[in-house]
Amino acid sequence: MEELELLIDLHKNAFRQGPGGDAETEMAIDLAGLNRNVPLNILDIGCGTGASTLILARVLNAKITAVDFLQDFLDVLESRTRSLGLEEKITPLCASMEELPFEDEQFDVIWSEGAIYNIGFNKGISDWRRYLKPGGLLVVSEITWTTSSRPSELQSHWDSEYPEIGTASSKIKAIEDNGYSPVGYFVLPENCWLDNYYEPMRYNFQAFLNRNKNSEEAQAIVKAECHEIELYEKYKTYFSYGVYVAKKLFS
Ligand code: SAH
Numbered sequence: 450m451e452e453l454e455l456l457i458d459l460h461k462n463a464f465r466q467g468p469g470g471d472a473e474t475e476m477a478i479d480l481a482g483l484n485r486n487v488p489l490n491i492l493d494i495g496c497g498t499g500a501s502t503l504i505l506a507r508v509l510n511a512k513i514t515a516v517d518f519l520q521d522f523l524d525v526l527e528s529r530t531r532s533l534g535l536e537e538k539i540t541p542l543c544a545s546m547e548e549l550p551f552e553d554e555q556f557d558v559i560w561s562e563g564a565i566y567n568i569g570f571n572k573g574i575s576d577w578r579r580y581l582k583p584g585g586l587l588v589v590s591e592i593t594w595t596t597s598s599r600p601s602e603l604q605s606h607w608d609s610e611y612p613e614i615g616t617a618s619s620k621i622k623a624i625e626d627n628g629y630s631p632v633g634y635f636v637l638p639e640n641c642w643l644d645n646y647y648e649p650m651r652y653n654f655q656a657f658l659n660r661n662k663n664s665e666e667a668q669a670i671v672k673a674e675c676h677e678i679e680l681y682e683k684y685k686t687y688f689s690y691g692v693y694v695a696k697k698l699f700s
Contacts, residue, residue, distance in 0.1 A: 455670050456523045459657050463649055465500035466522070467563025468690050469590065470641040474504040474551045474562070480633045481558070481586045481684045481694045486510055489557045490579060494546050494573075499539075500528035505560065506530075506538040508542020513538055514556075518545045546573070554700070563690065566611050570620065574695075575627045581697045587629060593617055593691035595636060603684045617691050629695035637690040647678045 460466045479676040483489065496502045496515035503526075505513055507519040517523055523541040530539045544550055546561075547566050559581055570591050581587065592607075593618045607614045615623075621631045654671050661667035 452666060452670070453630065455661060455667055456498040457519060458660065459650070459653070459670060459674075461498060461521050461525055463646075463653070465563075465646060466497035467635055468646045469500055469562050469592075470637070470645050471500075471504050473637055473641055473692065474501050475508065475593055475634075475696060476635065477588050477692050478505070479510065481588055481691075482632075483509060483558065483586070488512075490514075491558040491560055492516065492551070492556045493547075494549075494559065494561040494577065495567060496526060496541075497522050497564070499529055501545050501560060501562045502526060502539055503529060503533060506535045507518070511538060511558075512540070514540050514542055514551075516542045516544050516549065518544065520542065525649065526690070547576075549577070549580065551580050553579045554585075555586060558581050559590065560584045560690075563590055564578070565589050565591055568612070570613050570615075571623050571627070574624060574629065578628055578697060582616055583697060583699050585697050586632070587624075587695045587697065588692070590637070590690045590692045592688060593605065593636070594688055595618060598682065599687040603680065603687055606680055614668070614688070620691060620693055623693045624693060628697065630698050632694040632696055634691055634693050637692065639685060641690070642681055642685070647681065650674060 489509055489515050491511045491513045491517045493502045493503055493513055496517050499515060502513055502515045503513055515526060523543055530536055542651050559577050592611060592614050593594060594614060617634055624631050658667055
């Protein structure tokens with residue numbers, strides 16, 4: 450089996466595909482000042498199986514276009530959407546975040562949790578800006594250093610995994626440089642990583658290995674995930690996801 454298929458198999462039955470939490474999604478809704486009664490047109494980019502999409506649909510009066518480039522994840526999102534009776538509010542769309550099929554200024558809100566690193570933070574916030582209406586809000590989570598310096602083992606891991614990792618001030622500067630006005634920022638707490646993401650994943654490793662006949666490729670994926678979890682547990686003071694809220698003030 451291809452590595453991508455194995456990764457899909459590992460992650461598609463999880464409630465979320467990255468660190469986050471229902472309460473933190475709601476906190477970001479409040480930080481953005483979104484009125485829960487006003488109709489909103491929202492784009493959720495890199496939605497996975499819908500961790501944030503389903504909360505947005507439940508608490509807001511919104512039409513949400515939920516984009517991911519993996520149809521397997523969208524299939525799970527569709528069945529969750531149906532079981533919650535939210536079909537009227539959520540439209541799944543299989544597309545790449547690098548080539549989005551939308552008109553300029555179509556959305557009131559662009560939401561993206563744990564996904565923008567796939568295109569890169571700077572490129573993402575720059576490319577996606579045009580889809581927001583003037584006055585529209587961007588809510589995006591991004592891996593962030595929580596201190597100004599850090600141990601070299603951790604630095605070199607992230608230098609090779611995602612060199613765009615930076616401090617909150619560098620992310621907020623990027624937000625300003627790309628034509629948004631920063632509204633607010635908070636850091637995801639530890640339970641968003643361990644209880645909500647890593648522990649459920651760890652719990653599923655054995656079943657994943659069994660399903661995939663303990664193949665070398667499957668073992669390599671488990672090993673890589675375990676390494677990431679170990680690094681998190683060892684160095685969690687030094688990094689987390691930051692959740693950034695920003696406003697596009699004008700066209
Ligand atoms: N927002 C979800 C998923 C985060 S994981 C959550 O918080 O649980 C990142 C997601 O981005 C995955 O679902 C992955 O399939 C998607 N993704 C990665 N590269 C992409 C691309 N180029 N275009 C669209 N989606 C992409």
